[in-house]
Amino acid sequence: MNKKIQELVAQLHEECHKEETSFLCTIQKNGAAETFACGNLPELGMCLAAQEHNLDKELPIPASTLRSAAIEAAESISKEGRKTSSHTFVVNDLKDIPDILDRIIRGDFT
Numbered sequence: 001m002n003k004k005i006q007e008l009v010a011q012l013h014e015e016c017h018k019e020e021t022s023f024l025c026t027i028q029k030n031g032a033a034e035t036f037a038c039g040n041l042p043e044l045g046m047c048l049a050a051q052e053h054n055l056d057k058e059l060p061i062p063a064s065t066l067r068s069a070a071i072e073a074a075e076s077i078s079k080e081g082r083k084t085s086s087h088t089f090v091v092n093d094l095k096d097i098p099d100i101l102d103r104i105i106r107g108d109f110t
């Protein structure tokens with residue numbers, strides 16, 4: 001993550017702490033993700049619930065399905081000791097995504 005983004009996240013954390021506002025943010029680049037949080041456990045739980053609720057409105061598939069597929073893929077990659085997947089998917093119809101994610105979870109593309 002570049003320095004400017006790190007500084008902006010630090011400013012956000014400081015301002016939220018001053019205002020007693022909770023936040024939960026994950027930033028990802030090239031498969032390396034960092035999560036930043038401000039708040040106590042119940043507040044962060046509320047952030048997670050709100051994220052899932054809002055993502056369910058925005059995504060073509062349920063956030064829980066996407067999360068499960070991503071977790072399975074990440075675990076599979078770390079078990080194999082690889083950092084990148086050898087599969088590329090071109091999706092012409094968003095309705096195909098749940099089937100592709102199901103196939104990834106089953107291990108059809110190992």
